[in-house]
Amino acid sequence: METVQPSTKASNLLQNKFLQTILLSNMLLQIGIWVRNFAILLFVAEKTSNDPYAISLISVAEFAPIFVFSFIGGTFADRWRPKRTMVWCDLLSAVSVFVVLLTIHFGSWQSVYLVAFISAILSQFSQPSGMRLFKYHVPEEQLQQGMALFQSLVATFMVLGPMLGTFVYSRFGLEISIAVMGVAFLLSALVLIRLPEDVQEDRPAAVKGQFRQEFVEGFRYVWQSQVLRVLGLVFILAGLAVGVAQALNLFIVTERLGKSEEFLQYILMVNGVAMLVGGGIVAVFAKRVPPQLLLAIGMLVGAVCTVIVGYSQSVPLTLVTQFINGLVFPCIHIGISTMILKWSQSSIVGRVNGVLNPMFIGMMVVSMSFAGVLKDAFPLVAIYAGAGVLFLMGAFVLVPIMRHKAPEYTAEAQQVQAQL
Incomplete structure (x- = not known):
């Protein structure tokens, strides 16, 4: 395994290049996710006259991949290079959003469920990769403070997210809202390129089983x-x-x-x-x-x-x-x-x-x-x-x-x- 000597002096947490990058990426993702969530919720409610079954399917599309892909995603995240995994997951999310957007535009409104479903699947590979990078790039004594900054970012969007999502949908409609999500994920992928290069690990050649x-x-x-x-x-x-x-x-x-x-x-x-x-x-x-x-x-x-x-x-x-x-x-x-x-x-x-x-x-x-x-x-x-x-x-x-x-x-x- 390639080793790198640890830093001899503890840097200020907010001056940590990794943390700056990952927080900016997550801010963009939060914008995309909240706009997506409220656009899909309001659109489905309007399209189905508040049908409880149709609305509940939104939660199924968001949570079902966690059961199926969390174990698998965590295992692959440990095998793959984390920076590369995160960049590709955001890129694939953006591409899938624009593909689904075309499907919606040409008449299949039920495709909105796929936006949440595909994004949730890819997050099961990206999120544990982010945890690995956190372990690499944040000093042990600052881990808890770093997590607190993440929590503050999430809390900020719990306040602003519903208002932002509702405004974008009511002002611009479903297709623009979905496009905003795609652009946000694309920008997040570009931001993640700033991350330090992955630590190279000497892994044995893949064998059956x-x-x-x-x-x-x-x-x-x-x-x-x-x-x-x-x-x-x-x-x-x-x-x-x-x-x-x-x-x-x-x-x-x-x-x-x-x-x-x-x-x-x-x-x-x-x-x-x-x-x-x-x-x-x-x-x-x-x-x-x-x-x-x-x-x-x-x-x-x-x-x-x-x-x-x-x-x-x-x-x-x-x-x-x-x-x-x-x-x-x-x-x-x-x-x-x-x-x-x-x-x-x-x-x-x-x-x-x-x-x-x-x-x-x-x-x-x-x-x-x-x-x-x-x-x-x-x-x-x-x-x-x-x-x-x-x-x-x-x-x-x-x-x-x-x-x-x-x-x-x-x-x-x-x-x-x-x-x-």
């Missing part, structure tokens, strides 16, 4: 690590809680608060602003707090806030609780991402991410699917109390690993790029 062996190795690696096993359980519990709470948010607005459906946007906006602030706070204090503790704090506060939201019939109390919940939510995302990076060798980060990520998404989709059944059988107060208990259980299962220190991979310490 090697992919299957590496695929299985990802599951074995997670199972053999107590920290990653616990993290998998936290993913499952958090996914179940988040899914049911998100699915029934509208009923909190209409039944518990007595407001119209439109009031939900204000709750989401308050939550998004709080996530942006929370991400900034975590970025400042990240070095001083172990990721396990950060995750536990997020789960505990999430448990309390979820129960209060279920009980509350007061608009001010609900808004304040949602703000507090959004403020600590970055602790969950940043804690989880940092633990995956710190407890995984760079050669297997993609597979670890591919094993753990579907646990959260899968359980979230399962709980969203059963949310309607639960709503018919139980009052909202009981359902949200149950979701709070799931968050609480997630915090408690972290106790046995709270004092664990991340292993030091001496070979990887030499792979930090000189560009830092």
Whole structure:
């Protein structure tokens, strides 16, 4: 393996060329994704007169590839050069968008589902590659701060994204909205060319059955690590809680608060602003707090806030609780991402991410699917109390690993790029 001597002095995080590039790329992707999401949602709702089945297919197109391709994408991400993988995924996404756009233009409006479906497939190869590059190019002590910056970017678009997507669609229509997504992905690919060159790894020549062996190795690696096993359980519990709470948010607005459906946007906006602030706070204090503790704090506060939201019939109390919940939510995302990076060798980060990520998404989709059944059988107060208990259980299962220190991979310490 080609080795590069690590930087002798820690550079300011925002001066890190890798992080500047990856944040700009993600900003462009967020613009494309939010414009796409709202364009497809509003277009399908308008085209089908709000048919629930047609609208639910949008979520299927977005989430189904995660189940099928996350494990496979993570394995290939560990085999392929990460920079090249990310550039090609964005390029292929852009090309697929323009091909689908032609199909829509000539009369097959159902092709809009393919835009989300193809993009979701390619993201399962690109995202774990980005995690590998993070491991290479961000010093260990700055990993948590870097993740906090990512979370702040996502939170910013949770506030601005719906407004941007709605404006573009209502002003320019479906085809321009889809084209905006294609251009955004194309620009992201061009930006990613600025990334430092991939570290060359001496891999044995491909042999029959090697992919299957590496695929299985990802599951074995997670199972053999107590920290990653616990993290998998936290993913499952958090996914179940988040899914049911998100699915029934509208009923909190209409039944518990007595407001119209439109009031939900204000709750989401308050939550998004709080996530942006929370991400900034975590970025400042990240070095001083172990990721396990950060995750536990997020789960505990999430448990309390979820129960209060279920009980509350007061608009001010609900808004304040949602703000507090959004403020600590970055602790969950940043804690989880940092633990995956710190407890995984760079050669297997993609597979670890591919094993753990579907646990959260899968359980979230399962709980969203059963949310309607639960709503018919139980009052909202009981359902949200149950979701709070799931968050609480997630915090408690972290106790046995709270004092664990991340292993030091001496070979990887030499792979930090000189560009830092």
